[in-house]
Amino acid sequence: MGERPILHEYAASGNCYKIRLTAALLGVAIERREYDIMLGETRTAAFLNGINANGRIPVLQIGDRLLPESNAACFWLADGTRLVPSDRFARADMLRWMFWEQYNHEPNVATLRFWMRWIGEAKLSDVQRALLPAKIEAGKAALALMDDHLAKHDWLAGPALSLADICLYAYTHVADDSGLFGLADTPAVQAWLARIEAQPGYVAMGA
Numbered sequence: 001m002g003e004r005p006i007l008h009e010y011a012a013s014g015n016c017y018k019i020r021l022t023a024a025l026l027g028v029a030i031e032r033r034e035y036d037i038m039l040g041e042t043r044t045a046a047f048l049n050g051i052n053a054n055g056r057i058p059v060l061q062i063g064d065r066l067l068p069e070s071n072a073a074c075f076w077l078a079d080g081t082r083l084v085p086s087d088r089f090a091r092a093d094m095l096r097w098m099f100w101e102q103y104n105h106e107p108n109v110a111t112l113r114f115w116m117r118w119i120g121e122a123k124l125s126d127v128q129r130a131l132l133p134a135k136i137e138a139g140k141a142a143l144a145l146m147d148d149h150l151a152k153h154d155w156l157a158g159p160a161l162s163l164a165d166i167c168l169y170a171y172t173h174v175a176d177d178s179g180l181f182g183l184a185d186t187p188a189v190q191a192w193l194a195r196i197e198a199q200p201g202y203v204a205m206g207a
Contacts (some may be wrong), residue, residue, distance in 0.1 A: 005077070006031045006061040008051055013037075014110055014170035015070035016058040017205045022074045022166050024203040026081055030060075038118065071098045074163050083163050090158030097156045097164035101171075105146075108139035110171040112178040136180050143175060147186035154195065161199060169196050174205065 005023075007030050009016035023030045035041040035057055043055050052059045052068050059066050060073035067073050075098075078084050085091045112135055115124060124132075146168065149156065156164040173193050175181040183190055196202065 003063050004029055004031050006033060007073075008033050008035060008057055008059040008061065010035055010037045010042075010057050011206075013057065014113075014174065014205070015106070018070055018167050018170035019058055019060060019073045019077070020207075021170065021203060022077045022083065022163065025161075025166070025199060025201045026077060026083065027201060028077055071102060071163070071167055074098075074167060078163050083161065083166070085158040085160075085162055087158060090162075094157035094162045094164040098167050101164075101168050104138065105142045105168060106171055108135045108142060109175050109178075109181065111135060112139060112180050113171065113174060116178040116180065139175070139181055143172070143181060143183070143186050143189060146172070146192075147188045150188035150192045154192070161196065165192070165196060169193065170205075 005028075007016065007019055007023075009019070009032060011017075011032075011034060020030070020032075022028075035047065037057065041047065042052070042057055048055055051061075051066060054068060056068065058070050058073060059068045060076065061067070062076065067076055075084070085094055112132075115121075115128060119128075146156075155161055156168065172183075172189060173196075176183055183193075
């Protein structure tokens with residue numbers, strides 16, 4: 001792969017973890033640079049002008065090129081490997097789940113994890129409090145949809161582990177961190193989590 005990619009990250013973020021997990025499963029070495037989002041380190045002039053004008057992590061740096069957005073970074077790492085299906089439909093289906101993750105899953109499951117663990121319920125704004133019921137309902141619906149699919153399939157897209165599984169694993173396996181979602185009601189999801197954790201090269205979120 002040439003020069004070692006650099007991951008600009010906040011380690012507790014699932015979006016950053018999915019990139020580390022992709023790299024680990026593929027045996028790709030990456031360099032890690034940590035930013036504390038709670039201290040505003042991604043909002044400094046140096047970060048905005050030099051890393052990501054959007055002020056967000058993760059960003060995967062490849063040489064002098066910068067690639068924001070976690071699922072795009074995962075795809076760059078995995079393109080041409082076993083984690084991207086060779087079958088045309090399965091590959092498109094993988095992308096479908098990755099888009100769904102960012103549109104239906106992450107904005108609810110991941111956002112509530114951040115709100116409840118990092119901000120704290122007592123410090124939520126009135127707007128955030130008003131959004132809680134809808135986000136809880138949408139998060140539960142996302143987990144239920146996954147459970148229904150995984151009751152019939154070992155993996156989300158195609159016959160083997162793919163980026164779809166990795167990208168959805170990141171926030172699903174810590175869904176109960178918010179105290180608002182319980183995985184006990186999704187046995188197929190739990191079995192799927194175990195299959196991913198049994199993969200050679202797997203690394204835990206805190207590693």
